[in-house]
Amino acid sequence: xxxxxxxxxxxxxxxxxxxxxxxxxxxxxxxxxxxxxxxxxxxxxxxxxxxxxxxxxxxxxxxxxxxxxxxxxxxxxxxxxxxxxxxxxxxxxxxxxxxxxxxxxxxxxxxxxxxxxxxxxxxxxxxxxxxxxxxxxxxxxxxxxxxxxxxxxxxxxxxxxxxxxxxxxxxxxxxxxxxxxxxxxxxxxxxxxxxxxxxxxxxxxxxxxxxxxxxxxxxxxxxxxxxxxxxxxxxxxxxxxxxxxxxxxxxxx
Amino acid sequence: xxxxxxxxxxxxxxxxxxxxxxxxxxxxxxxxxxxxxxxxxxxxxxxxxxxxxxxxxxxxxxxxxxxxxxxxxxxxxxxxxxxxxxxxxxxxxxxxxxxxxxxxxxxxxxxxxxxxxxxxxxxxxxxxxxxxxxxxxxxxxxxxxxxxxxxxxxxxxxxxxxxxxxxxxxxxxxxxxxxxxxxxxxxxxxxxxxxxxxxxxxxxxxxxxxxxxxxxxxxxxxxxxxxxxxxxxxxxxxxxxxxxxxxxxxxxx
Numbered sequence: 001x002x003x004x005x006x007x008x009x010x011x012x013x014x015x016x017x018x019x020x021x022x023x024x025x026x027x028x029x030x031x032x033x034x035x036x037x038x039x040x041x042x043x044x045x046x047x048x049x050x051x052x053x054x055x056x057x058x059x060x061x062x063x064x065x066x067x068x069x070x071x072x073x074x075x076x077x078x079x080x081x082x083x084x085x086x087x088x089x090x091x092x093x094x095x096x097x098x099x100x101x102x103x104x105x106x107x108x109x110x111x112x113x114x115x116x117x118x119x120x121x122x123x124x125x126x127x128x129x130x131x132x133x134x135x136x137x138x139x140x141x142x143x144x145x146x147x148x149x150x151x152x153x154x155x156x157x158x159x160x161x162x163x164x165x166x167x168x169x170x171x172x173x174x175x176x177x178x179x180x181x182x183x184x185x186x187x188x189x190x191x192x193x194x195x196x197x198x199x200x201x202x203x204x205x206x207x208x209x210x211x212x213x214x215x216x217x218x219x220x221x222x223x224x225x226x227x228x229x230x231x232x233x234x235x236x237x238x239x240x241x242x243x244x245x246x247x248x249x250x251x252x253x
Numbered sequence: 254x255x256x257x258x259x260x261x262x263x264x265x266x267x268x269x270x271x272x273x274x275x276x277x278x279x280x281x282x283x284x285x286x287x288x289x290x291x292x293x294x295x296x297x298x299x300x301x302x303x304x305x306x307x308x309x310x311x312x313x314x315x316x317x318x319x320x321x322x323x324x325x326x327x328x329x330x331x332x333x334x335x336x337x338x339x340x341x342x343x344x345x346x347x348x349x350x351x352x353x354x355x356x357x358x359x360x361x362x363x364x365x366x367x368x369x370x371x372x373x374x375x376x377x378x379x380x381x382x383x384x385x386x387x388x389x390x391x392x393x394x395x396x397x398x399x400x401x402x403x404x405x406x407x408x409x410x411x412x413x414x415x416x417x418x419x420x421x422x423x424x425x426x427x428x429x430x431x432x433x434x435x436x437x438x439x440x441x442x443x444x445x446x447x448x449x450x451x452x453x454x455x456x457x458x459x460x461x462x463x464x465x466x467x468x469x470x471x472x473x474x475x476x477x478x479x480x481x482x483x484x485x486x487x488x489x490x491x492x493x494x495x496x497x498x499x500x501x502x503x504x505x506x
Contacts, residue, residue, distance in 0.1 A: 007468055010259040097504045104504070112419040121453070161455070165418060165505035166365040167426075168496045169436045169456030171463065183422045200374070202414070202466070203422030210424065211464030213455070214484055215260055231467055243421045251350045251357070252418035252505050 007230035010037070011215045011223040012045075018224070020057035025145020028225055037227070041152035044228040045142070046212035049160040049175050050122055050129055051224035052138045058130040059123060060087055078103045080115075087128050088116045096253070107131060110244040111175065113162050132158065135176025136239030143178040155180035155233060159209035159216075165252065172213030174205035174240050181236025182243045203243060204233055260483035263290070264468045264476040265298075271477070273310035278398020281478055290480070294405035297481040298395070299465035302413040302428050303375055303382055304477035305391045311383040312376060313340055331356045333368075340381050341369045349506070360384060363497040364428065366415050385411065388429025389492030396431040408433035408486060412462035412469075418505065425466030427458035427493050434489025435496045456496060457486055 014031045018024070024047060032039055039045060053059070067075065067082035071089055075082035077098045085103065089095075092105035096112055105116045109131065117131040132138045139156040147153035158176035163169070174182065186200040212226040247253065267284045271277070277300060285292055292298060306312070320328065320335035324342055328335035330351050338356065342348075345358035349365055358369045362384065370384040385391045392409040400406035411429035416422070427435065439453040465479040500506065 005468065006261065006263040007464075008259065008261040099504065102504065106419075110419075161453075164456075166359075166363075166498050166503060167456060167459070168498055169454045169459065171424075171456050171459050173420075200414075201422045203417075203420060203424050204467075206420070206422065206424050207463040207467050210460040211260075211467060214457075214460050214464060215258065245419050245421055250419060251352065251355065 005230055005232060007211070007228065009212060009215055009226055009228040012225035012227060013223060015051075015224060018051045018054040020054065020059070022055040023145060024051060024055050024225075025142050025149060028142075029146065029149035031225075032227070039146060039150055039154050039227055040229065041154060042229075042231075043154040044157060044180060044208050044212075044231055044233065045146065045154050046157045046159050046172075046209055046216070046226045046228060047139075047142060048216060048224035049117065049131060049135070049158055050119065052132050052135070052142075052158050052176075053129045054123075056132055056138065058132060059127050060130060062087070062126050062128055074098055074103060084115075084118065084120070084128055087130065088118050091116045091118065091130055109135065109175070110241070111162075113160075117160060117175075131160075131175065136178065136241055137176070139176040139178035139239070153179055154227075155235070157205050157209055157212070159212060161213065172206075172209040172211075172216075174203075174209045177205045177240050178237075179235055180205060180208075181234040182238055182240055184234065204231070205240060205243075208233075258483055258485060260464070260481065262465060262468055262479055262481040265478035265480065266476065268304075268477060271304045271307040273307065273312070275308040276398060277304060277308050277478075278395050278402060281395075282399065282402035284478075285480070292399060292403055292407050292480055293482065294407060295482075295484075296407040297410060297433060297461050297465075297484055297486065298399065298407050299410045299412050299425075299462055299469070299479045299481060300392075300395060301469060301477035302370065302384060302388065302411055303372065305385050305388070305395075305411050305429075306382045307376075309385055309391065311385060312380050313383060315340070315379050315381055327351055327356060337368075337371065337373070337381055340383065341371050344369045344371065344383055362388065362428070363494070364415075366413075370413060370428075384413075384428065389431065389494055390429070392429040392431035392492070406432055408488070410458055410462055410465070412465060414466065425459075425462040425464070425469075427462045430458045430493050431490075432488055433458060433461075434487040435491055435493055437487065457484070458493060458496075461486075 062083040065083040067086040071086035097104040143156040161170040184202040315336040318336040320339040324339035350357040388411045396409040414423040437455040
């Protein structure tokens with residue numbers, strides 16, 4: 001992969017509140033055209049998970065959820081709403097850590113994150129939003145929709161914000177990806193003094209998601225999509241699924 | 254913090270190989286001017302740790318290092334050069350994980366990372382490069398140097414690439430920062446439906462470092478600095494030091 005070129009990125013302004021059944025590709029294309037921009041074939045469209053989940057109807061009314069024994073127990077430990085904990089457990093493969101205010105699980109997708117990505121911000125009162133069932137597939141559907149709109153298919157990343165074990169603060173990461181190789185493998189490249197580089201695999205889709213987060217609204221601005229132009233990515237398949245560590249290689253279970 | 258504006262970034266082309274005693278601010282200013290660009294007061298200059306360490310003379314000749322008993326033992330476990338392990342241990346507060354091919358330590362700064370950030374790529378044969386003693390102070394010195402060159406002080410981030418526990422691939426992160434608040438605290442902001450957001454603290458300097466990584470050379474291109482323009486950051490102090498989790502809040506020791 002060649003680096004060394006300039007990158008620019010801009011938020012997709014003017015998207016409406018997303019509702020179940022919305023076609024995100026159509027809404028994004030409309031907003032992009034209204035702002036007199038376009039999306040090029042080598043651009044990356046980053047879409048916030050929350051918008052994708054809403055379009056896919058991944059909302060749940062907490063009052064309709066019946067907390068089981070494990071949810072009630074973990075609600076006691078964490079101080080969280082037992083209905084919310086039940087939803088988190090439904091989407092979880094295992095509980096990784098629980099303590100007051102903290103519930104970290106591994107989701108069915110394999111993401112290790114706070115509350116399994118289930119979130120109530122920017123949702124109606126009493127409603128929680130779950131992660132997409134298959135974020136790589138979500139990215140692929142949006143990509144196909146954009147190809148129909150623009151005549152070419154940019155890369156698409158479905159992004160979220162994750163905390164990290166040893167640092168305060170969250171960063172944008174990729175939950176799903178289509179049309180872009182998730183990792184850039186520099187192993188075998190010679191470094192400046194001609195030695196082969198070891199262990200230099202770059203999580204390109206996560207870096208793009210983090211970059212896009214800088215122009216996307218987290219809160220009151222509410223801009224759930226951004227276009228990133230100039231990233232020297234490799235077109236590739238595999239999605240984010242391919243970059244999750246297998247349990248036997250996870251040193252922090 | 255306002256988001257929603259466009260961001261652009263470009264690599265600082267034409268920097269020479271960095272040598273001990275080099276003034277990075279002067280070299281960056283010269284390269285920027287030669288490329289007919291400038292650095293504005295609200296820009297962020299991201300400089301790769303390796304360049305900072307070399308300028309600060311943080312190199313060590315491995316043949317001059319005498320491995321102690323612990324280094325020899327860990328070299329056996331990990332398969333790494335005992336001289337290199339000795340350097341890693343010298344800069345470490347504790348060993349976090351060790352297994353074949355893997356040595357994760359917490360450095361004296363508080364960074365949890367592979368090999369304590371000690372690296373041999375882009376160094377002369379038999380030479381290892383250690384992290385700066387105080388990356389926040391390094392960033393501040395570069396910032397003061399740029400202020401002398403340009404008449405205003407941009408933010409400065411000293412960046413590195415770190416792996417993550419549950420995902421394959423490394424991402425750019427900040428080791429040091431000056432003139433930029435490391436975290437953006439959105440708690441207390443109202444979300445789109447007027448509810449107060451909880452636990453939304455964004456690691457702005459890490460997102461900027463990840464973004465800059467997309468235009469900086471890791472290997473043969475060798476571009477150890479980038480300018481990021483348009484980030485709506487808060488001017489602030491504290492540095493990266495302020496964003497490291499205190500041990501009692503670390504759930505993954």
